[in-house]
Amino acid sequence: MNFSNRILDMDYSPIRKLAPYAKEAENKGVKVYHLNIGQPDVKTPDTFFQGVTDFKEEIIKYSDSQGIDKLIESFIQSLADSNIYFDKDELMITHGGSEAIQFAIMATCDPGDEVISPEPFYSNYSSFAKVAGAHIVPVETKIENDFHLPSKEEIEAKITDRTRCILISNPCNPTGTVYSYEELKMLGEIAKEHDLFIISDEVYRQFIFDNVPYNSCMHLTDILDRIILVDSISKHYSACGARIGLVASKNKELMHQILKLCQARLCVSTIEQYAASNLINTMNSYITEVKMQYKKRRDIMYNGLSSIPNVICSKPKGAFYMLAKLPVDDAETFAKWLLTDFSYNGATVMFAPGSGFYATEGLGKNEARFSYCTNVEDIQNSIVILEKALEEYCAK
Ligand SMILES: Cc1ncc(COP(=O)(O)O)c(C=O)c1O
Structure with missing residues (x-):
């Protein structure tokens, strides 16, 4: 029996494809900060x-x-x-x-x-x-x-x-x-x-x-x-x-x-x-309040990531994602390593490798997409983990 060329030609979502590694890490008791996905922690009205x-x-x-x-x-x-x-x-x-x-x-x-x-x-x-x-x-x-x-x-x-x-x-x-x-x-x-x-x-x-x-x-x-x-x-x-x-x-x-x-x-x-x-x-204040929260989170994410040596960021003006260039050859290998081989104070970070957002082969290979629709504390902890992880990974 054959599958269609159409389905074979499709890719798994770069946002979700490392999920099995995250699950394994979680099963081992490691806390995983999920900055890979745009799932807000904000309460539905x-x-x-x-x-x-x-x-x-x-x-x-x-x-x-x-x-x-x-x-x-x-x-x-x-x-x-x-x-x-x-x-x-x-x-x-x-x-x-x-x-x-x-x-x-x-x-x-x-x-x-x-x-x-x-x-x-x-x-x-x-x-x-x-x-x-x-x-x-x-x-x-x-x-x-x-x-x-x-x-x-x-x-x-x-x-x-x-x-x-x-x-x-x-x-x-x-x-x-x-x-x-x-x-x-x-x-x-x-x-x-x-x-x-x-x-x-x-x-x-x-x-x-x-x-x-x-x-x-x-x-x-x-x-x-x-x-x-x-x-x-x-x-x-x-x-x-x-x-x-x-x-x-x-x-x-x-x-x-x-x-x-x-x-x-x-x-x-x-x-x-x-x-x-x-x-x-819904009161207009709902969106105003959520927007204020995202802006605050954006600032923490942007300031935190840009302060890590050799990380290059563009400051997002909207939505709740940020694409950053990391000092690694292959962000997907680094993302996997974060989930399989690294933790700091019992926690690690999951992000979406950048190449999955490009159609041109080779582009985005050293980029990572971080979502900042989670709470401030998680973002702050994630930044600390990423800095430690990059230090160790780049020294290898
Ligand atoms: C740019 C963009 N368009 C569309 C969607 C799909 O959204 P929905 O949940 O409404 O299907 C997403 C989800 O993340 C998105 O980021």
Whole structure:
């Protein structure tokens, strides 16, 4: 019996692939600080749980494939606060941002088509593209330039007759880069001139620091029919396990096509949709408070990591990740060693090796992605461990 080439061509997530080593370390009694994954330790708002309690139906029915009205309306209302305006038939509820990206690629790409994405990029983008038979064509961004976009010409050089869309995360996972309006405008011009869609993954849009302005591709008013917005409650409301996201576009014909994908998977979990629709009643102070906490954690992570000899960091402006260059040849070997051969005061650190966020062979090999959505004490302890570990590892 054979497996499909499609599945064989897919990779394991760099964020999770060292998990068996972490488990082994934990079984041996070592405390592992999980800086590899974007699982916030922040409490989900009570409004979500109230929404679960308020669900009084006697049967858990399939909902409409595009999602329940109440949830769609609540998303429309909250997006309007960011000057993003949708009608009801332009927004569909998905199983997280993940399914939204998957649907956007499926609806725009045929097998063999290409999706341009600035690298490093969220590693699952590769898998989402491969499921559709497409693949990511990376445009390199550099730590020296805080991972901002290269010139229009450099991006255009990657365009072929198989290019169908540009996929960005803004703010970016894994770099924390927040694109300026000028950068988005440039992408908009490229999309227009080369007849492409832009998939704008904005699942971290609430977490932008240092008064950097938030610009959405949905603010590019002259090309709205080319923009596909992806959003999710996973990070904004620390509700990753609820699996509620959305795909939206002013291009009604595109949304009409995406509806086929929504119908094929019947619907998104009904109770979670009810619960999520009550998030609209969450006090504004919830996000303000969480954002303040992430900024504090970002500062501790950035100051701590940059103070370790020969570690190079770019200061993230958004999301809750940071990509750093380590003084090692291969960050994955170092990450494994941290879990199998090292502990300091009975603890060690797990991070995501950088190469998994690049499509170009060899790039990101000495880089590591650290997530700072865990508490301050864990971040501080992790920095101490990393410094000791690098000292010992580099002296070997
Ligand atoms: C950039 C980015 N997009 C999408 C997702 C998927 O989020 P969801 O939980 O909404 O599927 C993640 C999750 O970490 C992410 O970092």
